[in-house]
Amino acid sequence: MPPKPEAPPNAKYAWRTIARAAPPKRTAAERVGDFREIYSSYDEATVRAQASRCIQCPNPLCMEGCPLANRIPEWLALAAQGQFLEAAAISRTTSNMPEICSRVCPQERLCEGACILNCRAEPVAIGAVERFINEYAFYHGAVELTRAPANGRRVAVIGSGPGGMAAADELAQLGYAVTVFESQQIPGGLLVNGIPAFKLEKSVVERRIQLLEKNGVEFRRGVHVGRDVSLAELRRDFDAVFLGIGAQQAKALDVPGAGLAGVLPSLPFLIQKNVGVSPEDFPPVDVAGARVAVLGGGDTAMDCLRTALRSGARSAVCLYRRDLANMPGSRKEYYNALEEGAQFEFLTNPLELVDDGHGAVSAVRCVRMALGEPDASGRRKPRPVPGSEFLVPADLILVAYGFDPVPFPEGSDFAKIAMTDWGSLIVDRDQMTNVPGVFAGGDSVRGPSLVVHAVRDARKAAQGIHRYLTTHAPAAGA
16 A cells, blocks of 8 residues: 555644635526536645645544545545545545546535534535546546456446446456446446436446446446346356346335326436436326426435426425435435425325326325334334325326335246345345355345445455355356
8 A cells, every 4th residue: 555645734724724615516597407417626726725624633534434435535635735646546446436426425424424524614525526536537548447367257247337337347457357237228327327417427427338348348238137138147158247236116106196197206207307218118208387296305306306397397396204304315415406496395295196187196185294203213203293284286296215126027047046025135245145156236235325335335246256256166168
């Protein structure tokens, strides 16, 4: 490991004289007219000043708050000195896609939330500095993937989302021939299909895909595992398999009227509006002039609100049964949605979707909620307030209650992989399933979670695959 860079003079006290500066952000009036990213990068002087606010504490809590244990103080110190390429190189040692994580991670709940400055001032702008140094490295052509000599082994990666991409990256660097199987024609998984471009422009993901291809990773598009290729075929043709298939099956809305016209799941709507291609069996949706109600309080709900407004909705309101303090969605995304015109009805629970008399939704009948004692998860359980029912007019309902793992096709030999009662894959400490040589990670194992968690699982699985193949398994076809 290279020696830790020295902090700039007086860095320990810079936070007292330098206020936290938010990265440049387009006005709400401008950004609701398109799907381009709303944030841009700092300039060099600002990034150096913001990085200098890090006090280089001996036990950096930011690293503990980061699921990847990114070496944050080291690259902050380098950035403060203007050594941006060196800083980016350090960030890439622990993250396979820092330019993506810096855009989509909820830093306020992770590294920045753990920053020791929170008790005295605002935290260091870790995410914005991470974005700058990595974009700087790309601009200067300094992002190159390393690869060990080919070791003669082949690994199949199923799914090209963040977990699949990270696994492919790690394995390619270890000398494996990696083939990624993706059911869609555009690789990137939810990074492309689910996360709107105003948070993560598609060109950023495409650039990372191209870098993987340059490093020898092969992408086979339009292949559905369990239908077009069996588990037996994968195990025959490859030495190991990594399943990064995600969790994209929408949780059902269980209220009267859920089957009315105008009641739609969130993900197909987001895919249609962000990629321009409708998923199978999902007709085009025109929200221009519509009153849109979004059910749920997570990041997907925030994405639906902001996407609906960009698509011409007359109004977009979020109905959430808990309060803001208990809402799981990113606070940054919540405030961005507010700025863009979204409305929020907290402590509000849908009871019924009202028929307009012609089989389509016209309103949501709701009840006000009050928070009671904490439930098993530690969150205060909402209870209905008697006599508080009211109507929210709506022409379109987007259900964003979360997702479950997608089941394998009925009759598929993937059924031999052990699962929990709710359909998540069971893995050991190396991320291997009960089927030898078949590994898994990300949302298909842990349920819907963060991009950075999928990356962490994939890195762990890649090391597990490497240990397994170097100690147990003969090469495929041997």
